[in-house]
Amino acid sequence: MDFRLTPEMEEFRKKFVSWLQKNIPEGERGSSRAQMVKSIEEWGQTYRVFQKKLFDAGYAGLHYPKEYGGQGKTLMEEFIVMKTIASTCLELKGPGVITHGMAAPTILTCGTEEQKREYLPRILDGTHIWCQGFSEPNAGSDVANVSTQAARKGDFYILNGQKTWTSMAQVSDYCILLVRTDPNVAKHKGLSYLLVDMKSPGVQIKPIKQITGESEFNEVFMEDVQVPVQNLVGKEGQGWMIAITTLMFERVVGDATMAGAYLRNIRTLLEMVRQTKRSGKPILQDPLVRQQLAQAFLEVLVLNYHGFRNISHLLKGGIPGPEGSIGKLLWSESNQRICEAAMQMQGPYSQIQMGSPWAIQDGVWQYMYLRSKGNTIEAGTSEVQRNIIGERVLGLPKDLSRAARREGK
Amino acid sequence: MDSSFNEDQKQIANQARRFLEKECSMTYVHAMVEDPQGFTKEIWTKMAELGWMGMRIPEAYGGMGMGLVDLTIVLEEMGRAVLPGPFFSTVLLAGEALTELGNDAQKERYLSGIATGETRGTLALYEPEGGADPAYIKMQAKSNKGEFVLNGTKLFVPDAQASNFIVCAARTAAGNNPEKGITLFLVDSSAKGVSISPLPGMDGTRKLCAVEFKGVSVGKEGILGEPNKGWKPLLKALQRAQVGLCAESIGGAQRSMEMAVEYAKVRVQFDQPIGGFQAIKHRCAQMFLEVESARSLLYWAAWAQDHGDLKEAALAASAAKAYCTEVFKGVATSAIQVLGGTGFSWEHDIHFYLKRAKANEVALGDPVYHREQMARFLETADLSQIL
Numbered sequence: 001m002d003f004r005l006t007p008e009m010e011e012f013r014k015k016f017v018s019w020l021q022k023n024i025p026e027g028e029r030g031s032s033r034a035q036m037v038k039s040i041e042e043w044g045q046t047y048r049v050f051q052k053k054l055f056d057a058g059y060a061g062l063h064y065p066k067e068y069g070g071q072g073k074t075l076m077e078e079f080i081v082m083k084t085i086a087s088t089c090l091e092l093k094g095p096g097v098i099t100h101g102m103a104a105p106t107i108l109t110c111g112t113e114e115q116k117r118e119y120l121p122r123i124l125d126g127t128h129i130w131c132q133g134f135s136e137p138n139a140g141s142d143v144a145n146v147s148t149q150a151a152r153k154g155d156f157y158i159l160n161g162q163k164t165w166t167s168m169a170q171v172s173d174y175c176i177l178l179v180r181t182d183p184n185v186a187k188h189k190g191l192s193y194l195l196v197d198m199k200s201p202g203v204q205i206k207p208i209k210q211i212t213g214e215s216e217f218n219e220v221f222m223e224d225v226q227v228p229v230q231n232l233v234g235k236e237g238q239g240w241m242i243a244i245t246t247l248m249f250e251r252v253v254g255d256a257t258m259a260g261a262y263l264r265n266i267r268t269l270l271e272m273v274r275q276t277k278r279s280g281k282p283i284l285q286d287p288l289v290r291q292q293l294a295q296a297f298l299e300v301l302v303l304n305y306h307g308f309r310n311i312s313h314l315l316k317g318g319i320p321g322p323e324g325s326i327g328k329l330l331w332s333e334s335n336q337r338i339c340e341a342a343m344q345m346q347g348p349y350s351q352i353q354m355g356s357p358w359a360i361q362d363g364v365w366q367y368m369y370l371r372s373k374g375n376t377i378e379a380g381t382s383e384v385q386r387n388i389i390g391e392r393v394l395g396l397p398k399d400l401s402r403a404a405r406r407e408g409k
Numbered sequence: 410m411d412s413s414f415n416e417d418q419k420q421i422a423n424q425a426r427r428f429l430e431k432e433c434s435m436t437y438v439h440a441m442v443e444d445p446q447g448f449t450k451e452i453w454t455k456m457a458e459l460g461w462m463g464m465r466i467p468e469a470y471g472g473m474g475m476g477l478v479d480l481t482i483v484l485e486e487m488g489r490a491v492l493p494g495p496f497f498s499t500v501l502l503a504g505e506a507l508t509e510l511g512n513d514a515q516k517e518r519y520l521s522g523i524a525t526g527e528t529r530g531t532l533a534l535y536e537p538e539g540g541a542d543p544a545y546i547k548m549q550a551k552s553n554k555g556e557f558v559l560n561g562t563k564l565f566v567p568d569a570q571a572s573n574f575i576v577c578a579a580r581t582a583a584g585n586n587p588e589k590g591i592t593l594f595l596v597d598s599s600a601k602g603v604s605i606s607p608l609p610g611m612d613g614t615r616k617l618c619a620v621e622f623k624g625v626s627v628g629k630e631g632i633l634g635e636p637n638k639g640w641k642p643l644l645k646a647l648q649r650a651q652v653g654l655c656a657e658s659i660g661g662a663q664r665s666m667e668m669a670v671e672y673a674k675v676r677v678q679f680d681q682p683i684g685g686f687q688a689i690k691h692r693c694a695q696m697f698l699e700v701e702s703a704r705s706l707l708y709w710a711a712w713a714q715d716h717g718d719l720k721e722a723a724l725a726a727s728a729a730k731a732y733c734t735e736v737f738k739g740v741a742t743s744a745i746q747v748l749g750g751t752g753f754s755w756e757h758d759i760h761f762y763l764k765r766a767k768a769n770e771v772a773l774g775d776p777v778y779h780r781e782q783m784a785r786f787l788e789t790a791d792l793s794q795i796l
Contacts, residue, residue: 294787
């Protein structure tokens with residue numbers, strides 16, 4: 001047991017920290033303020049430029065094989081880079097979350113040689129942004145209910161249907177798409193996994209305005225969209241398996257790096273309680289505020305050391321175990337609690353959003369508070385996560401009434 | 410960066426699990442709750458033979474000189490078994506205080522006895538006003554011709570009834586800084602003027618006592634550490650005891666969760682095992698989430714005591730103490746709810762876990778106290794040094 005980095009890794013970390021300090025664009029340091037004032041298109045562009053810089057400097061895809069544009073190093077280097085970015089300028093990577101967290105690992109693990117050579121280098125160098133087409137109007141938590149049809153016609157699949165809550169679709173070049181190729185077998189077995197060019201004729205994107213007022217996510221309509229059969233990942237009917245099994249490794253890294261981002265939020269919070277005064281005294285002196293501040297910090301520590309434990313498990317050759325399944329719940333729910341606490345500390349000022357001189361810290365907490373409401377819904381709701389833990393980790397039975405309804409169908 | 414246990418450590422855990430399953434059955438726990446001493450000499454001797462009392466004691470005094478990480482492995486198993494008796498008071502309170510502050514003669518006299526299982530000790534810290542802060546230590550020890558005379562009452566002293574000696578914190582000098590002027594004394598439990606009376610504590614597996622000191626004289630040989638400078642080194646010993654409580658709490662929380670989950674799989678209502686209902690399933694999933702997160706924090710806190718710098722060790726101990734003990738309480742409470750009427754009965758074992766959880770929550774600083782320590786850390790910290 002050793003919670004320190006090895007001297008070599010510490011050296012690597014220091015080198016990256018100093019590289020990053022020189023390469024963060026002006027105005028991108030500090031909290032999420034930078035993200036709030038950008039259009040999605042500008043945000044996507046900032047990401048592409050930053051990702052290219054990372055790539056050119058040898059800091060992209062650290063654990064990816066060299067033949068696909070990676071650095072051929074270990075998950076440890078990737079973790080160090082990702083966490084450092086998260087604690088410094090997370091927003092620069094924001095539009096690439098699906099790209100690096102879902103598309104790339106799926107292609108690397110399940111893709112054909114041609115797919116890996118075609119797509120991975122352009123993911124790592126920032127050329128392409130990917131979005132994820134899983135959810136549909138009638139397939140939310142019940143993802144297997146996907147009804148977008150992919151009919152085989154010669155060397156193509158012809159797609160018809162609709163996806164929704166598709167983050168970053170409006171700036172994406174490609175989409176990992178879950179489609180139904182066989183309507184005549186059990187729900188889970190009739191799904192396939194396609195790589196789809198978002199510029200294909202017949203793809204139409206309609207942004208959805210969200211709780212924060214911006215539009216990260218979209219509806220995506222597909223009408224007779226042609227996708228070459230070589231864009232199938234795995235085999236027909238393996239879509240479900242690919243969708244749920246390939247993401248676990250990468251999720252662990254993503255979850256573990258969130259502690260870096262929240263540590264930055266703790267710094268912002270500390271600054272807030274030092275500067276915000278009530279009855280002439282900084283609210284940092286209020287005993288209740290001190291408790292809330294410490295509790296927020298405590299949750300970040302939990303996330304941090306839980307992440308260490310997971311990464312350490314993977315580095316020792318383990319597969320993501322039960323401890324890995326709780327990462328999503330930990331980061332999403334603790335973020336909501338931390339934002340809630342920050343809002344409470346502000347009292348009536350918590351109502352004032354960005355754009356007023358009266359807004360505390362430019363309204364960053366108001367933005368993060370609202371944005372955090374999506375955390376327990378996106379990437380699998382908290383309820384679905386708890387079902388997974390209950391059934392797959394603790395071995396509790398499935399709900400019989402649910403199973404019975406399924407049978408009856 | 411490696412947060413896993415090595416093969417030796419896994420071996421320690423297996424051995425502890427096997428031993429405690431055999432020797433510390435729930436029948437034994439039930440019996441010890443009713444027993445005024447709260448433990449049997451048989452089990453104590455066997456544990457000493459396994460080397461558990463001396464794991465942290467330096468080899469020169471008959472121990473094994475191991476790290477806190479190693480001891481937490483055993484403590485986790487002890488928590489799982491709600492092991493009754495004075496192990497915590499002897500090894501983590503008196504033992505750690507002596508290791509931190511004792512001179513050669515004191516270590517020779519007391520630590521060797523602890524390692525062999527002959528001697529048991531405890532720490533008298535809290536007073537009637539309660540509280541973990543040094544400002545609450547008001548009991549006077551007056552200097553008199555090279556000796557000190559102790560007068561006052563200590564409360565919440567764990568397992569003093571089973572002790573041969575008591576480490577007592579008392580005030581020997583007044584001043585503005587409450588951390589200064591505290592001296593630690595080694596007092597024989599049977600010394601003239603010492604009277605120990607049991608308190609009807611909720612957690613019957615770990616007895617609490619009131620200890621009265623009436624004109625108790627302590628000679629030079631009984632002064633532990635430097636006069637008036639006892640608090641700082643004691644705090645280091647207390648941090649290790651806090652982390653020890655966390656390990657025990659994780660073990661207890663793990664077992665509480667297992668009892669709830671096992672029951673949820675077999676208890677049928679509305680024609681299906683209740684674990685199939687999301688109301689129960691999600692409760693169980695939450696227990697798992699909390700136990701595993703607390704475990705991650707515990708490993709860091711234990712490691713930081715052995716290898717971290719002073720600030721990191723202190724922060725980690727407070728963070729773990731606040732979090733792990735609240736998790737234990739929450740999981741035990743939730744387990745009772747899953748177990749329904751059965752969980753409310755004396756017959757079922759779960760109530761011992763809840764009661765231990767409530768005791769661990771307030772022992773050596775409650776979560777509010779430890780969060781305040783964390784807030785103080787934040788006021789001056791360079792966060793980049795920690796994460």
